[in-house]
Amino acid sequence: VRTDRTVAAIATDPDALEAFYREHVELVQRVVARRVDDPHVAADLTADVFLAAIGSAGSYRASLGPPRAWLIGVARNVCAMHLRRAARETRAVGRVRARRPLEADYVQDAIERIDAERATRELIAAVQQLEEGQRAVVELVVDGLTPTEAAAVLGITAPAARVRLHRARQRLTLAEVPW
Amino acid sequence: VNSFETALLEDLRQHVAERSVPRRRRGRLVGAVVGLAAAGAVAAALVVGGSPARPAPAYAVSVSADGRIHVEVDRLSDAAGLERALAAQGVTADVTYLAPGTACRAPRDGRMATKKARGRPLEVVTRDDGFDLTVSPFLADPTLTLVVEVGRTAQGGALLVTTFVTLGPVGPCVPQPWPGQPG
Numbered sequence: 001v002r003t004d005r006t007v008a009a010i011a012t013d014p015d016a017l018e019a020f021y022r023e024h025v026e027l028v029q030r031v032v033a034r035r036v037d038d039p040h041v042a043a044d045l046t047a048d049v050f051l052a053a054i055g056s057a058g059s060y061r062a063s064l065g066p067p068r069a070w071l072i073g074v075a076r077n078v079c080a081m082h083l084r085r086a087a088r089e090t091r092a093v094g095r096v097r098a099r100r101p102l103e104a105d106y107v108q109d110a111i112e113r114i115d116a117e118r119a120t121r122e123l124i125a126a127v128q129q130l131e132e133g134q135r136a137v138v139e140l141v142v143d144g145l146t147p148t149e150a151a152a153v154l155g156i157t158a159p160a161a162r163v164r165l166h167r168a169r170q171r172l173t174l175a176e177v178p179w
Numbered sequence: 180v181n182s183f184e185t186a187l188l189e190d191l192r193q194h195v196a197e198r199s200v201p202r203r204r205r206g207r208l209v210g211a212v213v214g215l216a217a218a219g220a221v222a223a224a225l226v227v228g229g230s231p232a233r234p235a236p237a238y239a240v241s242v243s244a245d246g247r248i249h250v251e252v253d254r255l256s257d258a259a260g261l262e263r264a265l266a267a268q269g270v271t272a273d274v275t276y277l278a279p280g281t282a283c284r285a286p287r288d289g290r291m292a293t294k295k296a297r298g299r300p301l302e303v304v305t306r307d308d309g310f311d312l313t314v315s316p317f318l319a320d321p322t323l324t325l326v327v328e329v330g331r332t333a334q335g336g337a338l339l340v341t342t343f344v345t346l347g348p349v350g351p352c353v354p355q356p357w358p359g360q361p362g
Contacts, residue, residue, distance in 0.1 A: 012199050014192040021188050025180075043183055050191050054198070058236055058260055106183035 007060035007067050010053065021050065024071055029110075031075040031143050033117040034124055035083065039110035043102055045082055049075045064152040065145075072143045073153035076136070126172060134168040137161050199241065237309075240264040246316035252309040255329060269319030273349050277330030281354040282339075288350025291343060292323055301325075305338045312342070324349050332357050 009016035025046070032045045053074050060070050102110075114121075120142060127138045140150035151161035237254035238261045248268050252261065258274040265272040275283060302313040310329065318325050326349045328341040 010195065012195065014195045017191060017195045018188060021191060022180075025184055025188075043187075047187055047190075050187070051194070054191070054195060055236065058264070103182040105181040109181050 004060060004062050006062070007070065008057050011055070011057040017054065020053075020067070024068065027068060028071065028075055029113055030117065031072055032079060033110070033113040034120045034143065035079040037114050037118075037121065039107050039114065040102060041082070042110050042114065043106065045079055048082070049078045052078050065149045069140075069145050069149040069153050072140060072145060076139055076143065127168065130168050130171055134164045134171070137164040138168045141165065236260065238264065240268060242268060248314040248316065248319070250312040250314065252312070252329075254309060265314075265325070269321075270314060270325055271321060271323065272325040272327060274327045275329070275352040277328065277352075277354055279331040279334040279336060280357050282330050282357050283328045283341075283352035284355045287326070287352065289324070289326075289345035290347060292346040301342050303340050303342060305340055307338070310338060310340050312340075318344065322346060328352065330357070 006016075007020070010020045011017075028049050029042065029046055032042045032049065036042050036045060049071075053071055056074065060067065064070070123142060124139060127135050127142075130138065136154055137147070137150050140153055141147060145153065147161045147165055148158040151158045154161070237256045238250060238252045240261070241249050243249060248265070248270060250261070250265070255276040258276050261274050262272045265274075277283065301315065301318075302311075304311040312327070314325065324345045324347065326341075326343050326345060330339055331337065332339065
């Protein structure tokens with residue numbers, strides 16, 4: 001039985017965290033790979049997403065959907081924040097990031113994942129032209145949530161989510177809209 | 180599972196294990212995880228991450244070896260979350276964060292637990308933006324309610340923490356202008 005505590009426990013119990021991590025690490029890396037195409041950045045963001053999930057585990061409500069939906073919402077926020085920051089930082093000259101070296105096996109996995117998500121990444125880039133409300137619903141649906149789950153993550157009603165999806169579909173060209 | 184995923188899991192396990200110790204000691208411990216992600220990104224993610232734009236918890240609750248429950252509140256938000264965190268330790272709490280310049284009308288409905296709650300069950304230390312509360316394990320008693328009211332005399336004024344214990348539930352807080360404040 002899923003309860004609020006299932007997720008809340010990841011903030012305090014390393015074993016609960018490990019089970020949660022093993023179940024979701026591939027999902028998180030896919031969500032990240034739909035947004036960035038650099039294996040190093042993807043590694044940073046994957047760590048950030050789990051840290052953010054641990055930090056806000058108390059905010060999970062089982063009544064609003066499965067942990068997967070909540071975690072995708074967390075991942076989307078972390079990635080969006082990174083992309084906003086990155087947009088600002090491209091203007092800074094000579095910025096150097098200190099990075100932990102990544103092993104070849106990870107880089108290989110990451111590149112395959114990033115390649116596999118190319119089309120989705122282009123779609124998500126295309127929806128950035130939409131206003132935030134529509135964009136949020138579209139991104140969550142692209143990440144695999146149902147419109148109802150996306151609505152719960154965003155704190156809106158399911159009909160409102162469907163309306164936003166519909167409007168987004170009208171704004172985008174047909175070729176960009178696979179859902 | 181590749182080498183990165185294994186290393187990240189180890190770092191996250193350590194991070195979680197260290198979160199459970201009182202927060203005063205956490206500053207240096209969190210640093211262990213920072214090595215994984217670009218510095219700065221971690222702190223920012225902890226603040227802004229969460230289900231839609233929900234910030235990191237405004238409080239931390241921990242239990243020391245002698246059974247005393249330590250509450251550290253860094254921001255006056257999510258009173259309900261703090262109540263749940265205390266409930267997880269067996270303490271029924273009624274926490275109210277008031278708008279600046281207001282206080283709960285006193286006395287609130289409820290029976291004061293003068294006798295059972297005697298003997299310094301609480302210690303409160305206030306800071307500029309939050310407060311620390313140490314709760315005796317004695318208050319982990321389903322018949323008692325720990326009532327916490329937190330407000331300021333005025334916008335930007337000093338933080339005021341009022342605590343008392345009732346037998347059974349306490350009546351609702353009715354905010355009113357802080358005594359002595361105009362309006």
